[in-house]
Amino acid sequence: MALTVDKASKSFPGVRALKDASLELRPGEVHALMGENGAGKSTLIKIITGVHRPDGGRLLLDGAEISLSSPRDAIRLGISAVHQERNLIPRFSVAENILLENLPRRAGLVDYAAANAEAKKYLEMIGLTVDTRTEVRHLSVAQMQMVEIAKALSHEAKVLLLDEPTASLTGEEAEALVALIKRLKAQGAAILFVSHKLEEVLAISDRVTVLRDGETTLVGEPMANMTRGRLIEAMIGRAERTAVVRPPKPATGAIKLEAKAVATATGHRDISFTVRRGEILGVYGLVGAGRTELARALVGKDKVTGGTLSIDGKPVTIRSVEEALKRHHIGYLSEDRKYEGVVLLHPIRFNVAMTIWDRLAKFLGFQTAAGERRAAEPFARQLEIRTPSLEQAVGNLSGGNQQKVSLAKWLAAKVDLLIIDEPTVGIDIKTKTYLHELIGEIARGGVSVLLISSDMPEMVVLADRILVMHDFRLVGEVANDHRYDAVSKAIMGRIHAVEVDAAE
Numbered sequence: 079m080a081l082t083v084d085k086a087s088k089s090f091p092g093v094r095a096l097k098d099a100s101l102e103l104r105p106g107e108v109h110a111l112m113g114e115n116g117a118g119k120s121t122l123i124k125i126i127t128g129v130h131r132p133d134g135g136r137l138l139l140d141g142a143e144i145s146l147s148s149p150r151d152a153i154r155l156g157i158s159a160v161h162q163e164r165n166l167i168p169r170f171s172v173a174e175n176i177l178l179e180n181l182p183r184r185a186g187l188v189d190y191a192a193a194n195a196e197a198k199k200y201l202e203m204i205g206l207t208v209d210t211r212t213e214v215r216h217l218s219v220a221q222m223q224m225v226e227i228a229k230a231l232s233h234e235a236k237v238l239l240l241d242e243p244t245a246s247l248t249g250e251e252a253e254a255l256v257a258l259i260k261r262l263k264a265q266g267a268a269i270l271f272v273s274h275k276l277e278e279v280l281a282i283s284d285r286v287t288v289l290r291d292g293e294t295t296l297v298g299e300p301m302a303n304m305t306r307g308r309l310i311e312a313m314i315g316r317a318e319r320t321a322v323v324r325p326p327k328p329a330t331g332a333i334k335l336e337a338k339a340v341a342t343a344t345g346h347r348d349i350s351f352t353v354r355r356g357e358i359l360g361v362y363g364l365v366g367a368g369r370t371e372l373a374r375a376l377v378g379k380d381k382v383t384g385g386t387l388s389i390d391g392k393p394v395t396i397r398s399v400e401e402a403l404k405r406h407h408i409g410y411l412s413e414d415r416k417y418e419g420v421v422l423l424h425p426i427r428f429n430v431a432m433t434i435w436d437r438l439a440k441f442l443g444f445q446t447a448a449g450e451r452r453a454a455e456p457f458a459r460q461l462e463i464r465t466p467s468l469e470q471a472v473g474n475l476s477g478g479n480q481q482k483v484s485l486a487k488w489l490a491a492k493v494d495l496l497i498i499d500e501p502t503v504g505i506d507i508k509t510k511t512y513l514h515e516l517i518g519e520i521a522r523g524g525v526s527v528l529l530i531s532s533d534m535p536e537m538v539v540l541a542d543r544i545l546v547m548h549d550f551r552l553v554g555e556v557a558n559d560h561r562y563d564a565v566s567k568a569i570m571g572r573i574h575a576v577e578v579d580a581a582e
């Protein structure tokens with residue numbers, strides 16, 4: 079089934095999200111849709127799935143014009159999507175979420191045995207092994223993402239639209255998804271794929287359409303004709319710029335945080351390390367290594383059950399993120415920014431200023447919208463948050479711009495130690511460079527940074543030293559001289575060495 083978008087336009091108050099944008103999806107093809115944060119990708123997908131009605135333009139299915147007034151209409155026509163924002167119901171089970179619209183029933187009641195069996199079929203397709211009876215709120219971010227994909231598969235669609243499906247996946251999970259996409263393509267599905275990971279896009283797409291400021295700058299170009307450079311040029315209108323690398327320097331600042339033989343409720347054993355003032359300490363590991371869990375324990379979200387944590391040389395017990403921030407000036411930017419990072423209904427200025435209320439209140443005597451705006455403005459500008467004004471509700475921003483708000487919030491907080499989990503997931507290539515420079519600047523200003531990232535190039539550009547974590551233990555430390563090949567080899571070498579040990 080072929081789907082064509084012919085010169086679609088869509089405006090929101092103060093924003094022209096799409097302007098005569100065109101797209102053509104063919105059966106048996108993977109089509110990449112690319113563009114910077116706020117370029118209009120998700121809006122285009124929402125028009126194709128009946129979430130938004132276009133202000134102008136036409137939608138055609140196999141050459142016949144269609145009109146969609148709801149997502150249900152789209153599903154009925156064989157068009158299904160995994161949206162960028164999460165649409166799962168946290169207190170419903172995995173099976174209930176996957177089959178939400180058509181749960182099997184018997185004598186009027188939901189037939190749970192049948193539902194679980196049916197849902198399991200879709201989980202197997204993507205290689206996710208969780209119990210279908212688990213409530214979704216107990217899953218990891220990556221697992222939730224995979225449940226969303228299973229849900230879209232359950233519609234048996236002929237046109238499948240995937241809006242950053244791999245953003246919170248890494249390694250094996252992303253590979254499983256890529257393999258699945260190839261299978262669906264071989265079965266004749268038309269697949270649209272949005273991702274900011276350029277290598278991934280180049281590897282799996284047959285053709286590409288690029289959006290810039292709501293207009294299509296490339297429409298259905300065969301990927302074979304494309305290079306990384308041409309793609310970037312089409313997206314940002316000029317050539318790529320890479321972040322200025324931090325010169326390697328031995329950290330001489332005072333020790334800010336020290337962990338001594340720390341054990342946690344989630345299973346860490348014997349974790350010892352230090353972070354100095356002004357140092358960026360990287361923590362690298364594969365999925366499931368326990369990096370996010372370590373960050374959570376450091377800020378009191380999970381329990382530390384053994385060993386000692388010291389800040390500025392004094393042993394501490396931290397019970398909550400609030401306490402970490404207010405008493406110890408530790409900021410925590412969690413991996414799950416869609417849930418925790420921002421308050422979607424509030425304006426940008428509120429979100430960015432949220433962590434600095436106390437200071438603002440002290441400075442102004444009370445807290446005002448104008449004060450928040452003054453605090454938020456420089457960060458919004460630096461990260462190029464694309465918005466008509468700082469009064470805009472964060473929920474109305476594009477996915478990547480929401481991420482920028484939650485980052486800006488912590489950058490504005492003036493903390494002494496910043497723990498950042500996957501800072502650039504879902505952030506476009508241009509902003510990624512800015513962000514890397516900003517994190518570097520913050521560290522040069524004396525802030526200690528604990529950086530968790532699965533993005534090896536990011537790790538090599540930013541970190542001063544890299545700790546390697548495997549199975550909830552630290553298995554090595556790699557000095558970083560910013561030479562990619564040598565450093566990444568050393569890191570992977572450490573991981574493989576312990577895997578071989580474990581196998582013997």
Ligand SMILES: Nc1ncnc2c1ncn2[C@@H]1O[C@H](COP(=O)(O)OP(=O)(O)OP(=O)(O)O)[C@@H](O)[C@H]1O
Binds near residue numbers: 504
């Ligand atoms: N419901 C809405 N209300 C107001 N503005 C909106 C709404 N949805 C999207 N926009 C605006 O439309 C523009 C395009 O947003 P869109 O979400 O399509 O971008 P995107 O290309 O998907 O970006 P990203 O890579 O960050 O996900 C942005 O300026 C965004 O702020």
Ligand SMILES: [Mg+2]
Binds near residue numbers: 121241476478
């Ligand atoms: Mg988007």
